[in-house]
Amino acid sequence: MASPSTSVPILDLPEGIERQLGNLILSRGAQKISLPLAAVDIKAQVVDRVAQVTVKQNFRNCHQEHLEAVYIFPLAAGCAVSSFNMKVGDRVVRGLVQERGEARRNYQQAVDDGKRAAIMEQERDDLFTVQVGNLPPGEEVSIEISYSERLPFFEDGKSEIRLPLVVAPRYIPGRQLSRDAVGSGIEDDTDLVPDASRISPPRLAKGVDPETALTLSVEILTEDGRELSDLACSQHASKTALSQGGITVKLARANERLNRDFVLRWHGGGQTVKSSLVTYTADDGETYGLLSIMPPRRDGFLGAARDIVFVLDRSGSMQGIKMSSAVQACSILLNTLGPNDRFAIAAFDTVVEWMSGRQGQHFINADTAGIERGENYLRTITARGGTEMDLAIRSSFESISRRQEKDGRLPAIVVLTDGEVGNESQIMQRVQREIADSRLFVVGIDTAVNSGLLKRLANLGGGTATFVEPGVQLEEALASIGREIGAPLVSDLQVENLDLNVDRASLSPHRIPDIFAGRASCCFFKVSGKGRLTIKGKYTNGQPFEEKVKARKVDMPCIAQLWAKSHILALEDKYRINPNAQAQLKKEMIALAVKHSLLTKFTAFVVVDEAEIVNKTGDLHKVVQPVEMPEAWEMDAQNAPAMPGAAPLAGSMRRFKMSQVSPSSQSAGQGAARSSNSPQVSKDSFAENSPSPASGSGPMQEAFFEMSAGYCEPLSQTDAWGAASSWSDEAFQTGSFEAAASFSMPQQRPAPPAAPPAPEAQAAPGASQSSAKKELAGPAREEASNSFGAQTGSYGNGVRQQVFEVIVRQALGGAPWKEICAGAMKVNNLSESEIQDEIDRRRAMLNSQPSIAPKNVSQKAEAEISKPSTAPEQVIRGGLSSLFHKLNDLAKAASQQKKPEQSAKTSELYLAKDELNEFFYQFEEAYAELEKAQRPQALKLEKARIALLQKLASMAVGMDLPGLQKFLRASAIEMITAVKNDSLNINEIKEFWLSQKNLFEELKAEIEALINPKEAAFWDSAV
């Protein structure tokens, strides 16, 4: 019988109204769902190349209690939201921009006080949240949002406006965080997307009509009697009406659903379209300018040879018409390539697969045979899995840098995707850091495309973004992109003062975007004076480009706001990759946003109706508005987070656990998986793919347990950790971890594993040829989420791919996969032959890896030895053990912490103190031995390591120390193995150990963060 505290008194109700409620819900006949969002009305006005849009959202309360309504919705990417008002009856209450944390506090305070209040926050470039609190029963309230947007402009006078209406589901990679969600959405927050719960609204099931009225109108004002032509609305039935100043387009049907973007395109300008400069002078005297530079004519322009990587999104979300549109688009672009060009095709979902070129190269010539090969490959691509875009982009950069004969050839990447991912910041960071001299172009394909991310990626990548709706005539839309891909027409653009003075510091973006064929390039700045400006630049062939533009005054205050927003976007780009400057940049952004009344990721709009206290009881019922599944998306078992085959998988994996695959073969799998061609490398996560030979089965098991739990239920700790540590225990006792360690690369037997098991590792500085960024077994920064284990991605198709991946790895590790995994294979429709093919393919790849001779290491090390050595204590102080001391001190401090919220974690840490201390002590001792040019005892170290590992396994705080875990299960083992390796001399071992120094800084930071958690706002990481 249930205990008193958990029993639910459901029959214990007073008579009367509650019973009626129940009957109301149960009554037969067509039921109407009662949702807070009653109506949406959008009015847009287009003047020249700027649109001003007002969005009205009506909220109603059909419940008996006071309502807090939450609505997660999209607006045009990169727009400047400048006003937010709440209309109660006839009264209009205006909203104010405040720093986001302050705004949230003020909103919450107002709600607690019982007043009507509303808050609007920005989650992504194109994704927002509106929250309306204390809406009394039966009442309606109207929210009004105004924003301005700069529209894209093309050379034939083409322009387009996109009014997004629904947020599509976005793939959320990463490991679930162990804290409550920060938002009201349905996805769990992960380490890669800490605000996933803010960008994932609940979905309506098929057949449920939310009864939200939608009205929409776009007015295009024409000046100078210019004609508009070729008006086309690609996703809605529309009707047009001519008016005095221009044309108005409205929805033709009254009951359209909010399940696809409203996209309107037109040709404007009977005259030649020219570059233009419009200025606006604000009340404070500042003048803001919007410069739009048209591309010059392209007579006889012949581009240089290009090397183009086509990156095709084949994730589950692309299923259906989107996939066929993407494939068709890629094919069209392929056929625009010239015989001097080369291309490669990568298809990505949870993993990245390349069309095979010759001799391990991905690029092939774009001659007739090559293009045919490409098209054949495209035909084989089907939608499945998650959306690991970061992995795909990284893989593309790698491929470009590994090209043969790259001189004089322009590298470019074209990504064809719907962009529906949550880890935008991570991907943008990578592009910013690794773009080098490549250019990134984006083709966005979706009915509700993630234009925010895709536009940014194009900007950061020095390329362009083009959006197409699936199923629409692609040839036309893509014809111009084909010409764009590659080098711009004109680059190195500068503005020079003529009659006007440009404030250089205000130029936004700082570098005027290059002009690509067919598309205008725009920028904003502050200016003074009157008259003309000179624009100067360089054609690709070095010829100078020059144009003079005359300023034209307009009465459009939004230009000031668009300038400010553009400036803030540029600051965000800096913020993302400059951790040291973040505090300062944040201040700057907030100041600018408040001055121009702009909504940004760091500022929010809040409005409080001080007129009355409506909610005296404090009861508040929260309802999140569910949204439609975007059209052309298939919400079936494949896309829903639940996975059909999950439960039986657990059974088959428990079988695996008991079959005790030998550690030696297990590590071979691990080593193999670490080869540089393998896309599955993990980032900062102890569970998967860590090169830990002895505890190899741990990650695998965890992977399967996670999958069988359906991405939802966190692992119980003993399962994950108990299993892992018992593994290493056994391995240790049989002494076989040594054999395991030497198995890290099959063909390198008996090469020492301390010499890089993966080609990019460095035992000594400068020893390997690969990029200096990589570290041996450290928390590698550029490694992406694994395909299994780390995944909490929510596309069901991913399961099959993940299972496939894990089985292949087990096979490579020598496990009897056909027996163990038979159940899993059957459930997920995997045939033995396809798995065998993959196994053979990877084995072939591995065997072609060059082996790294340890000789380089010792030469370098010898050079180090010949340097005069400092006194032992100094070396020790500056070396490993001092860092261990720091960790030790922190553990002590943890035990003395008095803060109540942290006491649970820190007192747990205190429980592990003995094991921590023992481990540090043994390492210190070992280092001392190395200093004396003696080989330390590996056995003691290993014992201490295992003891600590087991201790952490039994503690909740163990989960909060992934870095330490990873170190114990990977780096520590490698370091201990180095000690046991006869072919390494003492100095080489010491070198290797010292190279791990950076690790300890991170471990220190990790423990410190645990003890003194910083109050980081969740939105800081969403930039």
Added chain:
Amino acid sequence: MKTDETTLTLDELSNEVGQLLNQYALLGAQHDNRVSASPDARTIRYYTTLGLIDRPRINGRQAVYGKRHVLQILAIKALQAINLPLSEIQTRLYGRSNTELEALLTSLSEFWEKQESKQDKAEAVRSTIWHEVIIEPGVKILIQEGWQTQQDIEATLKRVRNALEAILPKEEQ
């Protein structure tokens, strides 16, 4: 705002729901296997996507559930038991407060009670007298008291004949 103080793990949640379903007979006298009594994590996650079950709170690394979750799951199960499709369930349950859910469950519970008592009465009425007539060893006819043929007797006899022929072993024909 009142906070929910109950915290249940997933297993405890399953048990609680199962017990309450039985205790208040929310699934009716006969419920098919499709509506299994204990919700697993996968099902809960799916309904969370549809906004029909709130997200659990996270305690340490565990998901914990409270009273509202129990109510939500009971409501879903109860509506499934009367064979409503998913769209109907979402339409009726989305955004309901605890009060509304409790009211729904009470109504359903009463509804099933009435059904059961109707059934008992029906069964009480249904006990009647059967007359047994032995034709020959191995063949007998059972006729309910008060039976009257709905067609003419010839048709009924023909059907009896056909039935006999169907049953009889082939050699005898």
